[in-house]
Structures are given as structure tokens and as C-alpha cells.
Amino acid sequence: MPSVSSDALIVLTLPDGSTREVAPGTLARDVVGSIGARLLQASVAVAVDGEVQDLMTPLRKSGAFVVITDKDPRALAVLRHSGAHILATAVRRLRPDAKIGFGPAIDDGFYYDFEVETPFTPEDLAAFEAEMKKVVAEKYPFMREEVSLDEAKVRFADDPLKLERLADFEGTDEVISTYTDGPFIDLCRGPHVPDTSHLKHFKLLHTAGAYWRGDVKRQMLQRIYATAFFKKDELETHLHNLEEAKKRDHRVLGKSLGLFQIFPQAPGAAFWTPKGTQLYNTLEGFVRERQKEAFQEIKTPLLYNKKLWEQSGHWGKYKENMFLVLDNETGEHDMSLKPMNCPSHHVLYASEKHSYRELPVRYVTFDVLHRNELSGALSGLTRVRQFSQDDCHVYLREDQIESEVKFLMDFILSYYDTFGLTARLKFATRPEQRIGSDELWDRAEGALRAALESTGREYEMKEGDGAFYGPKIDFDVTDSIGRAWQLGTIQLDYNAPERFDLSYTGEDNAPHRPVVIHRAVSGSFERFIAILIEHFGGAFPVWLAPEQVRVIPIAIDYNEHAQALVTRLKAHGIRATLDARNETLNYRVREGEVEKVPYMCVIGRREAEEQTVALRARGGGKKQDILSQDAFLERVLEEVRTRALPVPAEKAAAAEADA
Template sequence: MSAVGEMLVLTLPDGKTREVAPGTLGREVVASIGPGLLKAAIAIAIDGEVQDLMTPIRKGGAFVVITEKDPRALDVLRHSGAHILATAVRRLRPEAKIGFGPAIDDGFYYDFEVAKPFTPDDLAAFEAEMHKVIAEKYAFVRAEVTQDEARKVFADDPLKLERLDDFTDPSEVISTYTDGPFTDLCRGPHVPDTSYLKHFKLLSAAGAYWRGDEKRQMLQRIYATAFFKKDELEKHLHNLEEAKKRDHRVLGRQLDLFQFFPQAPGAAFWTPKGTTLYNTLEAFVRERQREDFLEVKTPLLYTKKLWEQSGHWGKYRENMFLVHDKEAAEAGATPDEALSMSLKPMNCPSHHLYFGASKHSYRELPKRYVTFDVLHRNELSGALSGLTRVRQFSQDDCHVYLREDQIASEVQFLLDFILGHYETFGLTATLKFATRPEQRIGSDDLWDRAEAGLKAALENSGRPYELKEGDGAFYGPKIDFDVTDSIGRAWQLGTIQLDYNAPERFDLSYTGEDNAAHRPVVIHRAVCGSFERFIAILIEHFAGAFPVWLAPEQVRVLPISDEVAGYAEEVTAKLKAAGIRAVCDTRSDTLNYRIRDGELMKVPYMAVCGKREAEAGQVAIRVRGAGKKQEIVSVADFQARLLDEIRTRALTPSSAGEA
């Protein structure tokens, strides 16, 4: 806080300053700059902290007026939308108890405690009522209250009363916001009045445990979204519909790739086609790492002592599948004492054990160990979702052991390696630098060195990045890769994590040029994240229409009649001999039916064989997505074309005339 006497100093973007008394409202400062700016203002920010126009200013600093052009304005609008939703629900369902209503990445939600789940008709009624609240142009009236005053306001709302228990600091401000008949316990910020919410949509309702605790009561969560512009809302809704069509859980069944069974919750059962897809992806990852990485296989089960040494037992235990020691239990150990082992949730400690078992020279570094072993994490049953959230999975997990002076060059190498992987699939990535979290291991000195080293390496690469304060791993800072798919959704995938703690905990060393022992640094690296989740993303990114090299079935050969079935089998055999995944469909169904089936299964190429093609050694090929268009080519040319697309990993099959 900067102040002259008792006045607060606000520094505007142009460098000019305003001196204001503590408690001055944000709107008063904006009005002093200009009435036009006040009309456009959504909120303000002081030293990056967003607050609305009706919140008293209590500190000086860099002062910015947030208009709808500022990305931060959308969160303010959406948070206000959550309050308008709650206003509408309480009008129509006054018995509903109110929970939380935050803005989230793509919209907002609000939680309610009601006797029966909300129906689609309920959502339609709530949305219509929201339009009425918006038309009534209620101001968001802010009030600061004491604990006692707040408890009187929310005497009939047990969820809010519980939230008030969290205010343990006497100096913490408790505020409420009222729009028309509805008052909520909230810190804000909000738009000036309800009329600012013009373009919104209620999307769905789902169950959600109060405060995310599965032991607590189930609430009804209404999801919604909002934008400042109508075309942005329409584009988002279009993408949501497109996402439904691309849902990997639906396409996984349609394309016969994987299944799930209640007898193995959170573990995918890969079909023959799905296994081919999985193995093709894994082979690609292996191929790219053949020269510069050392693949090892390590055990799945480790002792409690190892997890205590790594820090996972104290920080990650609730997510681990623990194993009881039968002999200890029979000897009278408590259930907690008898927990002696765990299935591994990650590969880090096993690589540390392996590196530490041998002596290493500085000349050997960096050493890059990679493992594709099965991992297990004890995810909540309610969090499981297709392939994107599972309990059993495999990662392309790598740990690099290097000298401190190699950090910059190694990070550059790994950045290029990871981004090159995504480019193969037509995916683009943005980088995020995540710093130390509140819950962490290791000294501040180690964290200072790790953050400084990783940040310097990242900046030395020249690549733009976003800062994510407090989002690092519990053992070190990291660079995360957010990958954008074909319909604009971002997925957090790869990571580069710098770790000074593990070498200390595992007493790792290498012999330096001075013939003395030195500590290496460890980099944790993943590219796909997990194969399961990456495949889910690829299914949705390609809408199941995989590139030829990745497709489980690359060619379907279709004889027109039994008369040419033998020739079709010969064509199929030649393609298979060349390493192409070809299937001959000799079913008795009509040709049109079989073609339609191939289209539904999203096969890249169909090769139709008639009498003329058999006599000329040719096939009539139909390219996925090209409609009824056919191209007559020799079997040899078709085979060469396929092999070239597989070799180059072309993203789409070539249309007629492109070969």
C-alpha cells in the first residue's frame, strides 16, 4: 500500500496518479476519470486484484478499469450470472437451500439443496425467470456485515451458516450482495446490475456433494454459461454440441475400441481394435525415444518405507491403493500400522532407486529413464469418467538426472521433443509455469533454486508462457502444456517438473570433474500424460476419424460380388504383407450396406473390387469424407500411397488426384 498521509495513491495506466481517501468506492474513481469510462466499466483492479465498482478501496497501487474487452471481465459477468440464477431459483423454489455459485472456465454454476433433482423443465423455467430478473435491472447492492448480522440474514440457510464458520479472522470483511429480493453471502466482484447479463444459457443439472465431500449431502448443481456477445455464446453452444458428437465414451463404443465393467471400476478393457490403437500410439512414443532415452521396466508394488522416503506417504497417501501386511495384522498391529505397501501411483521413486544403485560420472549426464508401466491411483468413484479419469493407466513417464549447468539445454530439448509430439497430431500447445504450492516438501532455499533454474530455462527458450502461482507439484515447480484440440478445448497434458528434493531424499550423486560427489537435479517429464487420457483426447480431436497411420483399420476391401471375392482376398493379403492393416469384408450384405458400415466405423479407405478391377489389377478407392467419389488405381500404386501416408504420419487421407 502506498499512501501520502492518510490518502491512498492510485497509479493509472498512463502513469498519472489519483489520491483518494480509504473507503472511496471504485465507481467514484472511475467517474473522476470520465463518464464514458464509467459507463463502460465492469470492475476495477488494484495491483491485479479485481473488485467491483461498489467495493470500498482499502489500498493503493496500480489502478486499472476493467471493461468487457478485458478477459477478467468475463469472470465478473459469470459470477453475477450465478447470483441471478440463484435469484430465479429462489423465486420459483423458495424452499431451496443455497450453496456456492462461482465462475468456472467455461461459465458458472450454483449448488442448491432440494428434495428432488431438477428436471429439464425446471431449468427452462429458471432460465425464463432469469430473463425477468435481468429485465428488472436490479442493482447488486453490497453491504458489509458482522458475524451476528450475517447469521440473522442467513438464519434459514444452513449451508451459508456453515460457510460463516470459515470466517475465523476477526479482521476479515464479511460482505453480502442483494439483487432485488435475493441476498447472498459473497465476496464479489459483480457487475453493476442484473441487466448486464444478456447472453447466457442454462446447460444442465447434476448431483454434487456439498463442499466436494462424498460423506456430505448431495446437492443439485446447475451449470450455465454466459458471454458479453451473442455470437460468442452461439459459438460456444455450437462447440458444446460438437463435443457431444465427439464424446470419446460414445465413439469408443461405436468404433469398438474399449469397454468398462463394474467388476473393474476405473480400468479400461481394450478391445482388439482398441488394443491396436493403443499399441500403435505406444510404438510411436517408443520410436521417438529410442535414441536419447533408456527404457526400463520396474515393479508395481513397493514398501511403505519407499513412499515415506519419497514424500508420497505423507502428501499423496489418500490417492494410493494400499496393501495390508497379513502377518502384521495377525500379530496385533492396528489397521494403520499394517499398511505396509502400495501399488505405485507414479514411477518417480523406482527410477530414483535405479539411478542410485550405480555410480555415475558427470560425463554420463543427462541420463533419461523412461517407463510405460501400469500405474494405479485411488480416484473417487464419482470422479471416474471414461478414459479421462481412471484408476488404472500408463504414462510415458520419464525422469532425467542431470547436472545443474545442464538445466537450460535439457529444458530446451524437452520442450522441442514434447511440442513435436503434439504437432504430429495437429495439436497446438501453450506453456504455463507453475510455482510452489502451499503443501510442499523441501526447504525454501531448494525451491528458490528450482524455480529460478526452471524459469531461466523457460525464458531462455524464447517461448511465451503464463504464470500459475502456487500450482506446482509438491516437490518442485513445473512447466505444464495446455493442448488445444480441433474444436478449441484446452487439455492439460505434458509436464516438465524440476526437482531438487528427490536427490536429497534418495541421496543421489554423481562424480564430478573434480572427482568429488555432487548432487544431480531431477526433471520429471511426461508427454501424453497418460495413454488412456491422451487416446480419449485424440478420439474427440479427430471425432474418431483417425489418420491412416493411427487407425486400427486402415483399409476395408469390398468385393462387389462372390465372383470377385477371391481377388479381394488377394488384394487384402498383399496389403497385409506390406504391413497395412487391411480387412476384407465378404459379408453377404449389399455393397451399399457394407460401404455405409465402413463409413460409420470411420475407416480411412475403402477399396471396392469389381470384375473390371480384378481383370486390370486395380481397386476403386473411396476416401473417408469424400462422399461417393471414387478413384481407380492399381493395387501397387494404392499400396505405395498408403505406405507413404503411414511413413509421413499424414493427418488426413489424400483425396483423389493428390497421390
């Protein structure tokens, strides 16, 4: 190695505080090897100042140097990215005609896009997976090479998708790198595992269509989705959860339970059945109840002219997602259905004078919103065009930010606790496309981060993922089968008060600018209900279930007694129904089980005479408990009052076995 002046050396600081000085361009694997041969053998990649790179990438900057093994959470993304390349290797072996796109790691696996004349079949996927196992067994090293733009064009002359990507490098000084594993070469930044043998536990899942570069005007590619883990049991657990997710699909359960439907006459909007409407209203009523003391509910119009959206910044930053309406007077599409509530709340706040004493002012609304989602992106209740949010905007003084964030955070987290949902906090900073000066963003990010840290709660960073008007705290909840959903948010906005000239009269009797916090808890009710359907598998807690009790008389002789019980339950606010159809008892009980009714009360001769019920609890199998009507009524009322969560079937079975 040629001599290098000490000024030009890269200084790497190891976790124990010691340092290594190396020449620029030194491979990361050489540094790891100098630390220890066993560490090199266990290493997957490294991180330099938090930036992950593989062992074959030259080092170019000084900083903290951390060796990443398979025990580091960051290693999984490296493994999965390599899995995508191994998938492409296998596909090109069996289908040389396939044009290659890109293959990134994603949250729960990886994918690769291919351009082919006919869609891949399940048989194709089985063949690709078998070929991947051969590539893994061949233990090809991932060889990295940095090349010029001209050389890259030569190497990918037969891959038009890669050539198009290379055009983006024109006139830049960005490093162009390729990776080779065996006969396959790909244009890629990395990072990758040292060789293909690291991909031991993986599974190809399914295919889907995907537009090239996400542009609906471009050609449709075939995307193969897959997943991978370092440990076999982790893969098996993930695959089990995927199967469980299929069973819980809200689109299937929503229809089978008679909750909602979506028709082609209104794409992206739900038709709620009587049962679904009961569920929706119960949830909304719960939110209203929790907010009635500290929040002021308002209603605002659905349609606005573009002046409002220009003032808010949405016309310039969000117009393509808005449903525009033709103004008959101007002949232009300069009206819009509202995609969010913020500007209308600002207009109402600005219409009155406010004193510092009355702040914070918390406006909350449940108005209908519309967003022009692409038709191909619509999916059940999770991606819709019409929805409602439990939307709140708080107008407050700067000195109230810390206490308000704590109040809102406790409010949101306790809401999720009610449903057995756990949440992780993420702090999102300024995006590239934004409004407002850097000075305002500095203030907003500093204030919100300080408020977040004052709560003492752990959080993750989401650089560049803030709203276009301000930084935010996002709440990612985890459901009963381990899936993460981004739901609630607390967003700090210094821009809206400037744009809408919002003010309050301070203690000095002079006007001051308030700060605005945008807060949502459920996100949209539609999406939250979809999550709840899948979280509970359709077996809702008693308080939330559209039908809480079904009373079933054994024979016509006991119909009157059964109806009397239904009437009594309803008088106490319990949602009870009578099933006195001319069907067998087993048929009616089985139907109640399929429809996931929490409680079924069977009424026969003894129950009619003794004022009792033969109670079948959901998930209890064929077990029947004999309870007095009074005891049963008290039990249901207590579960509703406490909003008790359902006991998982496996726990119920264990408790029964112990008894």
C-alpha cells in the first residue's frame, strides 16, 4: 500500500473507544479482519457514523465504526437485499428473457421487479425458489466493482430498465457500482452479505403487478415478493402470521360478518350495513366520550374554493390528491372537496378573538374527507377515497408545547390500550418538499423534539418524513399477530399561523402568534376499523360487537321466555337479538359461532322455569354454563363498562384445563 500522509488518513472509532487509522479506499473487511478473524467470520456488514455499508465497499470517511453481525437488527435488511439479488440470479438462469428492474429490502422481506411478456405462475415461483437454493449452495461471493458511466452502459446494454436508471447519473459525481454473484451482474449501491450462502431461510410469497418506477403511464412489471430471516424459527413464525393474516383479512371478514361492502358505483368508499354502522357509531361514540371534557367538537363545510387551498399550501403541494370541482361561474376547476380539516379549523379559529387565558383551544371534528387515490391503490378499508378522521387541531402558546404534547401522547396511548394495541413512537423531520423557512422548521423541530424527550419515552427517527408543513410524532401500533400499522400523529405547525394570520391576545395585551398542533388518534375510522377487524379476527370485545347477545329458544314453546330476556337485555342498553327460526338448535348455534357473537343464551324448559340461561361464550367450544339471568346481565354490563378485552382462545382453553 502506498504511503499516505496522516492528514489524509481515515480515523475510525471503535465501540470501545480505540481507533484505527486507514487509507481512504480501504475495504471495510480489512478493518474488521484487523480487529479479529472470528469477528470477520461473523460479520455481515459495518456501519460508519450510522450508515450501513458492506464489507466490500471502500471506506471514504472517518467516524464511529461498528461491525454488524446477524444479532444487529440492521443486518436483516442487508440479508434481504442480498436475497433480492439471489432471486434475480435464479430468474435470469431460468428465464433469460426477463428484463431486470430493481430489488430492494422492505419492512417484512424483499421484492424484485421483472419485465416479462406473460405473468409468472405459482409453478414459476416454485422453480425460482428451487433455483435460489442452488445459488445459495454455490456460495458465490458478492463482488463489488465501481465503474464509469460509459462502462456501466456497456455492461447493461441488454437491460433497458437499467439503462434508463443509468441516465439519472448523467452530469453527477455519484459513485456507480455493480455487484456480481456468480454469472449475474446488477447495478446496485449495496450493501450485501459477503456471499450467497448467508441466505439460508427464505420463502417466495406471491407476485403482483407493479408499474415501472411507480408511474401508471409506464409498462407493468411482474413483482415477486419474498421474505428471509437469519433463523429458521423466525421464518416459520412469520409464515404462520401471514397465514393468520389471510384468515383475518378485513375484506373477507367484513363481508362474511355483514359489516360493509364496496361497490363499483362508488369506488374507494364503503357502504356500511346496519351491523357495520353500529360498529362504526360505537367506535365514534367512544372517541366522543373521551374527548367531551377537554375538546370542542365542530363541523365545517365539505366544499371550498381554491383560495383556501392556496392559502394553506395544499393547492401547490397536494392538488393531485384532491377531488376538484367545476365552478359554474368561472368554468374552471377551482373548487375542491376537502382532503383534510386543517384549513377549515384555522378559518373558524381566526373568526374570533382569543385570549392567552383560554389557550389551548382544541377543535375536533368527524367530518367526511375525500382524497383522490389511484384506483390501483384502493384496498378494502385500508386505502379509500372517502373517509372520516377523529381530527383535532390545537391552538396554543409556545410555552404550552411540552405539556400539550404529553397530554396528547397520554391520550393517544391510553386509547390504543383499550384495544390491546401497543405503540412505538417515531419522530419525523422536514421533507424535501415543504413550505416555510428553515428558521421556522428549526424552531418547530427543536420544540417538538424537546417535548417528546421530556416525556421520557423511547422513540425512533424518521428523517425527512415529516408533513410538508411541520415535523411530527408518529404512533406505529402492533396488532395481535405482530404487524405494525402507522396510526396516530402529533404534528407541530408554525406555518399555518403565519399563512392564516392566527393570533391571540397575550398577557401584555398585544397580539401574538399561536402554534398549531395537528392530532389524529385513529387516523381514519375506516382504516382503524379494518385494523380492528384483523386484530380481533372479527371477534370484537363485547362493548364493541355489533351484536352482543343472541338468545336462542330450543323450541317454539320457549319463544315467549326468550323474547322477554331479549327485551330485558335491550332495556339495559345491550345489543341483543332473538333467533327463533325454524331451524335446528345446532344449526342456529353454529351460525352464531361463525358470526362471532360474543354470547349465545340457549333457553329450554329448565331455563324458562328457573329464569336462567345456558350460556355459550364465544371461543368456549361446546361448553355451556348455567347462569341466572341476573348474573348474566351483570356480567355483560361489567364487560361493557370496563371495555374488557376478549380472552384469546388458547388462554381460555388453558384456563378451562386448569379448572
